[in-house]
Amino acid sequence: MRILAISGSARRGSSNTGLLRALAAVARKGMVVDVFDCIGDLPVFSPDLEGPERPAGVRAFQRRIAESDGILISSPEYVRNIPGGLKNAIDWLVSGDEIVGKPIALAHASHRGDDMLTALRTVLSTVSSGFNETLFFRLPVMKETPEAIRARLDRPEDRQAAERFLEDFAAFCRNRQRTGPSP
Template sequence: MVKTIKVLAISGSLRQKSSNTALMHAIVGLARENMVFTIYNGLGDLPHFNPDLDVDDGPVSVLELRSQLNEADAVLICTPEYGNGVPGVLKNALDWLVSSGQFMNKPTAVVTASPTPMGGDKAHDSILLTLNMINARIVEEGTMMIPHINLKLNNEGVITDVLTKRGLISLLESLVRACS
């Protein structure tokens, strides 16, 4: 019997027509049948991180994020780069998880996609630093930067670049292996 792997997928963008959100959905479409994805849609609902509010009966939106992470076997994050860094809303979500332990040894894959030639390298490096600090287990071969995303994903959210598609399938396989 093949084990079901529950993956929480998070886009680091709030933009409705975000290429990273479209990419996240395209990645979900590439996954094995035994991978069940929950798309986290509460990024914009989280209050600004405040340690005084980080208590057992804290904000409902924070408790919901933590609950979804607790239920997940693994995490997939797709993020753009804003201002040479991680988008503020995604960093804020991660700040809410620093003291709670939901990411502790949780297999995690990170994809950073950008229309620029660098592929969001600064955001990529920054999010990996934060995830390592909160003890997420970044899976081997579980990170990918995609430059020129607008040339590799069409308007319907379909990955049109064969090498990008292969790389993402390999990334998902790495996530599966990490959960076995």
Template sequence: MEKPLFLYALCGSQRKASTNRRLLEALRDNAPAGVTIEISELIGELPIFNPDREGEKTPAIVKAFAAKIGAADGIIVACPEYAHGLPGGLKNALDWLVSRDEVPFKPVMIAHASHRGDFALEQLTEVLRTMSFALVDGAFFRLPLLGKSDDALAAALAESTISGPLVSALVKFCAAINIPKT
């Protein structure tokens, strides 16, 4: 029997109505039995990263964010592209984790809610690999939602759930996490 999994999702967009958030919500709402996905609400509240505030001076909210990362069996990141780059809030959140123990070899899945955004995806992949996250490439999931009306967006998410690619990517990610470590 596979163990229950806790996945922590990071949304690069802080807009409540963002397509990346909707994609993460669809993953959360269609997660297989035994899989819990929590979407982080902390990213937009983190102070700007400053190495002088690490160690004993680490802000409580940063400690809470790092604890969620540490407790998670895996991380899901959904990220838009802003001016050919990563959104500042997401990059800031990742910067707070660079010198911490919660990250190395933590499995990560990238979900993308646009037909474009390859610059941000390249940067995100590079940053996550540099930080020693374990990218599960077979679990990458892209669903073009950008620019769709609410009805079309809901229909695309429903179709992806029914036809399986959304759930399939999540199942692949969970399977990679559940592979016994030797």
């Protein structure tokens, strides 16, 4: 099982990136969680650059989406909404078929951000019939270091919750592979 974990933050010390890396570290054998933390490297979306004109970084991002069995997204909230870099990345996927039907779930590294999560859920349910709104993992670790976040997942109750979330997401991905995406 190969999961692409997309951080919606362009900040180097992002707690959302730290959360995704910590989840990758506790993933059970047979599950690889590959963290994509280069959202800020994607050029601004333009329909003029689609098709054969797509920039190499966009092609690589789309290939990683296509090759994954599922996608986890963890993102900060900016001005009560989806950060521009994450929305831009999603815009690059809209006209392709890499994300259509792809299993998607959310994780969140803050005790707040519900407005952004609502907006992101709306966008993701529009671009993929595989978005699962009920699979959600929240660990409020905003502004903590990656080491502190990883230490939080060493606490038995947090680790069990993280492992259960990853197992539930893997089961959802396997089920979607067996039954195929819904129209």
